[in-house]
Amino acid sequence: MERDELLSKMTDAVINGLASEAQTLARRGISLGLEPTDIIDRGFVPGIRRAGELWETGDYFLPELVSSAEAMKAAMAVLQPELEKSGARKENRSRPRVVIGTVEGDIHDIGKNLVAALLAANGFEVHDLGANVNPERFLDKALEVGADFIGLSALLTTTMLGQRRFLEKLSEEGHRGRFKILVGGAPVTGQWASDIGADGYAENAVAAVSLCRKLMGERT
Amino acid sequence: MSALVVIRPSGTKIRVREKTLLSDALRKAGFSPGLYCRGRGVCGKCAVEILEGRLPDHASGEKEILDRAGLSDRYRLACRHAVESDMCLRIPEHALPGRISVIEFGPEVALPFDPAVKKFAVEAVRAADDLSELDSLFHRLGTAPLDVPLDVLRKWRAVVKSPGELITAVVGEERTLIAVEPGDTTGRVFGLAFDVGTTTLAAALVDLETGRVLSREACLNGQTAYGADVVSRIHLVLEKPGRAETLRKAVLSDLAGLAKTLLSSAGVRESEVYAAGIAGNTVMSHLALGLPVDALAVAPFASVFSSLSVLSASESGLPFLHSRARVHIAPNIRSFIGGDTSAGLVASGFAALKGPALYIDLGTNGEIVLKKGRRLAAASTAAGPAFEGMNISSGMLARTGAICRAEAEGDAFRYRTVDDAPARGVCGTGLIDIVALSLEKGLISPGGAIAAPHKILPLVRGLSLNQKDIRELQLAVGAVRTGIRMMLEAHELRSRDLKEICIAGAFGSRLSVANSVKLGLLPDVPSSRFRFLGNASLSGAVALLLSDSARRGAEETARTVKHFSLAAQPGFQDVYLSSLEFKNWS
Numbered sequence: 001m002e003r004d005e006l007l008s009k010m011t012d013a014v015i016n017g018l019a020s021e022a023q024t025l026a027r028r029g030i031s032l033g034l035e036p037t038d039i040i041d042r043g044f045v046p047g048i049r050r051a052g053e054l055w056e057t058g059d060y061f062l063p064e065l066v067s068s069a070e071a072m073k074a075a076m077a078v079l080q081p082e083l084e085k086s087g088a089r090k091e092n093r094s095r096p097r098v099v100i101g102t103v104e105g106d107i108h109d110i111g112k113n114l115v116a117a118l119l120a121a122n123g124f125e126v127h128d129l130g131a132n133v134n135p136e137r138f139l140d141k142a143l144e145v146g147a148d149f150i151g152l153s154a155l156l157t158t159t160m161l162g163q164r165r166f167l168e169k170l171s172e173e174g175h176r177g178r179f180k181i182l183v184g185g186a187p188v189t190g191q192w193a194s195d196i197g198a199d200g201y202a203e204n205a206v207a208a209v210s211l212c213r214k215l216m217g218e219r220t
Numbered sequence: 221m222s223a224l225v226v227i228r229p230s231g232t233k234i235r236v237r238e239k240t241l242l243s244d245a246l247r248k249a250g251f252s253p254g255l256y257c258r259g260r261g262v263c264g265k266c267a268v269e270i271l272e273g274r275l276p277d278h279a280s281g282e283k284e285i286l287d288r289a290g291l292s293d294r295y296r297l298a299c300r301h302a303v304e305s306d307m308c309l310r311i312p313e314h315a316l317p318g319r320i321s322v323i324e325f326g327p328e329v330a331l332p333f334d335p336a337v338k339k340f341a342v343e344a345v346r347a348a349d350d351l352s353e354l355d356s357l358f359h360r361l362g363t364a365p366l367d368v369p370l371d372v373l374r375k376w377r378a379v380v381k382s383p384g385e386l387i388t389a390v391v392g393e394e395r396t397l398i399a400v401e402p403g404d405t406t407g408r409v410f411g412l413a414f415d416v417g418t419t420t421l422a423a424a425l426v427d428l429e430t431g432r433v434l435s436r437e438a439c440l441n442g443q444t445a446y447g448a449d450v451v452s453r454i455h456l457v458l459e460k461p462g463r464a465e466t467l468r469k470a471v472l473s474d475l476a477g478l479a480k481t482l483l484s485s486a487g488v489r490e491s492e493v494y495a496a497g498i499a500g501n502t503v504m505s506h507l508a509l510g511l512p513v514d515a516l517a518v519a520p521f522a523s524v525f526s527s528l529s530v531l532s533a534s535e536s537g538l539p540f541l542h543s544r545a546r547v548h549i550a551p552n553i554r555s556f557i558g559g560d561t562s563a564g565l566v567a568s569g570f571a572a573l574k575g576p577a578l579y580i581d582l583g584t585n586g587e588i589v590l591k592k593g594r595r596l597a598a599a600s601t602a603a604g605p606a607f608e609g610m611n612i613s614s615g616m617l618a619r620t621g622a623i624c625r626a627e628a629e630g631d632a633f634r635y636r637t638v639d640d641a642p643a644r645g646v647c648g649t650g651l652i653d654i655v656a657l658s659l660e661k662g663l664i665s666p667g668g669a670i671a672a673p674h675k676i677l678p679l680v681r682g683l684s685l686n687q688k689d690i691r692e693l694q695l696a697v698g699a700v701r702t703g704i705r706m707m708l709e710a711h712e713l714r715s716r717d718l719k720e721i722c723i724a725g726a727f728g729s730r731l732s733v734a735n736s737v738k739l740g741l742l743p744d745v746p747s748s749r750f751r752f753l754g755n756a757s758l759s760g761a762v763a764l765l766l767s768d769s770a771r772r773g774a775e776e777t778a779r780t781v782k783h784f785s786l787a788a789q790p791g792f793q794d795v796y797l798s799s800l801e802f803k804n805w806s
Binding site for chain 1: 602793
């Protein structure tokens with residue numbers, strides 16, 4: 001198969017959310033001697049980007065987006081070890097790290113899972129703490145892994161207050177400058193994010209990826 | 221030895237053992253003798269005419285009761301006499317309050333009539349009795365001593381003047397003497413039933429003597445001015461505790477307004493309303509009673525109370541009732557599954573269905589109750605406000621001018637609006653129809669994407685649906701579908717196993733089943749298995765007023781329903797995501 005044709009099939013597999021096909025294509029790429037970084041950057045990443053665009057135009061909804069993220073994840077499961085073998089370990093280290101979870105008192109986590117999946121699919125190293133996460137666990141994990149971002153999700157107006165509490169805790173303990181704090185969830189707005197002094201707010205998972213990219217750019 | 225009893229006018233014949241109480245014989249024959257006073261021989265409502273057979277002597281006090289009711293010498297109280305030999309009797313229609321029906325739509329459910337408050341006219345005590353006046357009253361009522369508020373006794377002499385005069389005892393739940401009134405006021409005993417919804421309040425005035433619902437009224441819950449859904453109202457209170465009282469006053473003043481309208485149009489005085497039945501979701505009942513809601517704000521969403529004992533009007537803050545009126549609150553089941561559900565379950569006779577059966581209340585919070593075998597399980601699912609049109613760009617409640625139904629007419633759609641007024645917006649049922657039709661015509665893909673590149677579905681001039689509107693509906697439909705699917709799966713049932721699906725709520729009653737099935741909101745079962753309950757919560761509140769078995773049934777249901785937490789189930793997310801596509805269940 002032509003190399004370009006293979007790469008475009010990889011892109012399509014992610015757009016169409018076909019996990020096992022994405023994995024098969026990734027293996028074929030490796031066996032044909034393609035560079036893992038090429039396979040990722042030119043084969044799969046355009047797929048997840050396109051899925052994001054389709055979300056933004058309204059053509060894709062949650063199920064399609066999740067399938068695409070899962071196809072991406074399946075492909076990466078094949079490619080990650082190859083990357084490390086091929087000496088790209090250093091690059092791997094530099095992947096931005098995200099600690100994410102739903103705040104204390106809130107058990108809703110589908111939206112948060114989606115953000116986590118999409119960030120992972122876009123090359124972020126994601127540490128998902130699940131739902132009903134107290135401020136201590138967020139902070140401990142972020143310090144442990146040396147997080148760049150902490151993402152706090154809340155689905156209820158009542159539990160949203162937990163986002164503010166976390167920011168207060170960070171400041172009190174002198175860690176405020178260490179991480180970028182992102183907030184999200186149905187009742188959360190950009191106004192709320194700035195009111196409580198968070199670094200960013202995104203309306204949905206696709207926007208969250210763009211936001212993290214933008215903030216990473218600012219850092220470097 | 222047995223005896224033959226012939227019952228007219230139906231001509232039913234029944235053979236019973238001698239010495240069987242006449243009322244028991246009637247019950248055995250399938251009749252419902254009016255045992256208003258529970259067979260104490262006080263109320264006179266079980267009187268039957270003895271046409272043939274031996275006419276027994278009057279029991280003590282019986283003749284006075286029959287005379288007062290204007291019944292001839294051939295009448296006897298069925299609760300006071302046993303069958304001694306073959307006989308033929310007639311049940312007068314007026315003496316049979318029968319069984320009440322509380323559900324407005326669909327097949328009716330019958331509950332035994334046994335109202336929350338009853339009146340009994342008795343003669344005032346004679347001077348020669350050496351019992352206290354109160355004990356003498358209990359004796360005449362045929363009851364064990366009742367709880368008596370001191371206030372009743374303080375005013376005693378104003379009511380009980382000379383011996384032999386008639387007085388009326390107002391008795392609540394067989395335990396409390398609510399009032400003693402001069403003269404015979406037995407025909408005047410009323411109750412008010414309330415459905416305290418997050419968005420809408422509804423009330424019914426009920427004649428507790430006959431069991432009839434006299435009139436109904438509804439209005440918007442004044443709390444909506446402060447926040448659309450229950451969570452936003454809790455949030456307001458958390459921010460500023462003083463707002464709890466603001467919210468409480470808002471809803472109580474609306475309830476008072478409804479009561480005033482109902483009472484004045486029926487010519488009933490506030491002092492003649494001796495009971496209220498209130499059914500509302502957990503947050504509404506907490507706010508209306510002035511109870512803390514903070515624990516309902518965060519997981520695990522705990523309520524302060526589930527069941528309450530009967531309250532008085534004054535302590536519950538309902539000034540438009542008799543001050544000692546008995547207030548029955550429908551019990552909350554668990555966290556957000558509240559009294560509206562326990563009331564609706566009772567009104568629909570759900571617990572008695574053979575099953576497997578499903579009860580669904582479609583609102584911002586969708587409640588789903590499953591009956592399998594003898595067990596009941598309940599779940600709540602966060603559908604969001606799409607069914608109420610609240611987060612839809614051109615959405616509105618089902619009020620004047622809302623597009624509530626749509627049909628295909630060639631390539632175009634024909635719309636029906638509430639009150640046939642010019643279209644002002646789209647309510648939940650209209651949205652379901654429009655999206656189902658658009659799906660059929662390929663204007664929307666099963667995944668929910670609008671086919672037109674500009675992602676707009678024009679409806680009528682000035683009204684359209686956008687892509688986000690469709691997504692909101694998908695989330696709402698998906699939440700309900702996920703709830704039903706996971707409940708069924710956990711109980712090893714398939715949707716086609718459901719023998720009956722009861723749909724509560726105004727939204728449900730106006731819903732097109734065919735279109736709901738097309739979108740996957742409702743399971744794909746024959747339409748004959750759906751039963752629409754209308755405002756089941758209000759019906760349940762009425763049932764609390766009229767039937768002791770409803771009151772006990774609601775308590776028992778609330779106590780025994782197993783709570784099924786959807787979000788805690790493994791696989792919840794996968795089921796939810798796969799439920800977002802518009803497609804039928806099969």
